[in-house]
Amino acid sequence: MAGTDLIPDSEGAGRFLPWVVAVMVFFAALASAAGLALNQATGTWRSDLASTITVEIPPQENAQARLTAVTKALRDTPGIARVRPLQVAEIAKLLQPWLGGGALIDDLPLPHLIDVHLSPEQSVDLVALARQLADIGPDIRIDDHQIWLGKLIRLSRSLQWMMLACLAMICFATCAVVIFGTRAAFTAHLEVVSLLHVMGAQDSYIAKLFLRRAMLMGLKGGLIGLAVTAAALYALSRLAADLEGPLFGNLTLTPLGLLSLAALPLLAALLTAMTAWRTVMRELSRMP
Amino acid sequence: MRGAKSTVIPVLDPGPRTWHLATVSRVFGIGLQQEGIDRVIRFENVGVRYGIGPEVLRDISLHIEQDSFYFLTGASGAGKSSLLKLMYLSLFPSRGYMQVFGEDIARTSRRDLPQLRRRIGVVFQDFRLLSHLSIFDNVALPLRLAGDDEKRTRNNVSELLDWVGLGARLHDSPDTLSGGEQQRVAIARAVISKPSLLLADEPTGNVDDRIAYRLVRLFEELHRSGTVVIVATHNDALVRRFSHPVLVLADSELHVPAVKAKDGA
Ligand SMILES: Nc1ncnc2c1ncn2[C@@H]1O[C@H](COP(=O)(O)OP(=O)(O)OP(=O)(O)O)[C@@H](O)[C@H]1O
Ligand SMILES: [Mg+2]
Numbered sequence: 001m002a003g004t005d006l007i008p009d010s011e012g013a014g015r016f017l018p019w020v021v022a023v024m025v026f027f028a029a030l031a032s033a034a035g036l037a038l039n040q041a042t043g044t045w046r047s048d049l050a051s052t053i054t055v056e057i058p059p060q061e062n063a064q065a066r067l068t069a070v071t072k073a074l075r076d077t078p079g080i081a082r083v084r085p086l087q088v089a090e091i092a093k094l095l096q097p098w099l100g101g102g103a104l105i106d107d108l109p110l111p112h113l114i115d116v117h118l119s120p121e122q123s124v125d126l127v128a129l130a131r132q133l134a135d136i137g138p139d140i141r142i143d144d145h146q147i148w149l150g151k152l153i154r155l156s157r158s159l160q161w162m163m164l165a166c167l168a169m170i171c172f173a174t175c176a177v178v179i180f181g182t183r184a185a186f187t188a189h190l191e192v193v194s195l196l197h198v199m200g201a202q203d204s205y206i207a208k209l210f211l212r213r214a215m216l217m218g219l220k221g222g223l224i225g226l227a228v229t230a231a232a233l234y235a236l237s238r239l240a241a242d243l244e245g246p247l248f249g250n251l252t253l254t255p256l257g258l259l260s261l262a263a264l265p266l267l268a269a270l271l272t273a274m275t276a277w278r279t280v281m282r283e284l285s286r287m288p
Numbered sequence: 289m290r291g292a293k294s295t296v297i298p299v300l301d302p303g304p305r306t307w308h309l310a311t312v313s314r315v316f317g318i319g320l321q322q323e324g325i326d327r328v329i330r331f332e333n334v335g336v337r338y339g340i341g342p343e344v345l346r347d348i349s350l351h352i353e354q355d356s357f358y359f360l361t362g363a364s365g366a367g368k369s370s371l372l373k374l375m376y377l378s379l380f381p382s383r384g385y386m387q388v389f390g391e392d393i394a395r396t397s398r399r400d401l402p403q404l405r406r407r408i409g410v411v412f413q414d415f416r417l418l419s420h421l422s423i424f425d426n427v428a429l430p431l432r433l434a435g436d437d438e439k440r441t442r443n444n445v446s447e448l449l450d451w452v453g454l455g456a457r458l459h460d461s462p463d464t465l466s467g468g469e470q471q472r473v474a475i476a477r478a479v480i481s482k483p484s485l486l487l488a489d490e491p492t493g494n495v496d497d498r499i500a501y502r503l504v505r506l507f508e509e510l511h512r513s514g515t516v517v518i519v520a521t522h523n524d525a526l527v528r529r530f531s532h533p534v535l536v537l538a539d540s541e542l543h544v545p546a547v548k549a550k551d552g553a
Binding site for chain 1: 376
């Protein structure tokens, strides 16, 4: 009982610490969540998009014949798992956000689109395939999404690095705040500390008093921060769900990701405790 | 405490009821006799200065044998508190050689100093009681630091506080006590861990002569159970009432009595 009572934490010196930790954990959680979600999404985008290509046949008089020829050529190519020409209605639906529904679409000459799934076991020589399709019609295009995908992944990777840098800075700032807070607490309790010292308390005994206090404050702050984060992420996920797009639908967290977010308060408590310990040990080493 | 003389401090009464040796031995145990250390403190040419100031203590050479009881006197500012600080290892000499409990302090590692400190009880000039702890917890502090069994701690502390007449105030804050009562709590805290060496800095500063006399009698009782006692005071009248040897600090130097008198109480 004496252990925790020795250093009363009613003093103002430490009261702000949980709140600072809460803010830090909130930022850290947002940064981690964003990083994890991007990482997860990048993986999905890569596997989704890398395994499909789209063949586009511009509208012409003999469109139907060209479609049949292209479809046949594709089906004969080894390494292609599935070939599915899109129906006019589907294409119209893809265009609907831009052109609106109704008569306009019916009047437009629409291209034919063929959705091609590549088999994961066998790679397809896309250059050779493109040449082959060009023989049927020079304006037939293969879109393999690679350029776009590459850009997206690069963007996502640099965002993830930024999130990591944010995390490092948050840790750094938290340590700095804890050091100042602990020093203030140490000074505020100098009477108790020097008495314990004279009575023969080991430095580690005194440091442990501050460690315990800092750890509790770190944990408290961490839990507050996590609660706020949970609310924020829930709101964000609702907003993202409204978007329904293929891009943002993938921005979810795996159970492992959620677990690592939940571990943040523990990490905050640990960081706070260790920093407080080192600070107090250093202060004590100045006492004779 | 003036209002309740008869019940509050029976132990300090110089009557036949005072200081049953059985109680003293049970509460305090035996001090140094068992350990075979005959020199508790040894100073050779010790000098002390604070920062870059002048030497406040100069060429102090002093041997304190086991079984001694000393008064330490000197004018205000003569360095009594500083000398005691040296002894309770809260201040290190700027020169000279210093041994406590047979350990060369300059060569003792930081990790080993606490063990030495725990064998020293200190009554500070300004008490240094912790106002956020109860009187009980203040006195229990040294035992808890030493990791003693909590149940035994409770018994010993209650018994000792009864003994100094504060048994009814266990759970009060030291702030609610009079100066003299605080002094008794400070003394109880200094002796609860059965120290081998008791250093009291002006323990009679806040009390009238009669109680001062009784406090010294209390220290004598501790001394009888094996604790080496050094009492710093500038109350010359009090010193004269007892026949203990007197260390005198003057002009930053210590004058040690040539002949060491034995207990006269
Ligand atoms: N922490 C300190 N820093 C600087 N000088 C100090 C410090 N403590 C004491 N001194 C100086 O050392 C000298 C001795 O002080 P000390 O407290 O040991 O005297 P004292 O004999 O106990 O006096 P008193 O009877 O008033 O308690 C004084 O001149 C004082 O100013
Ligand atoms: Mg003094």
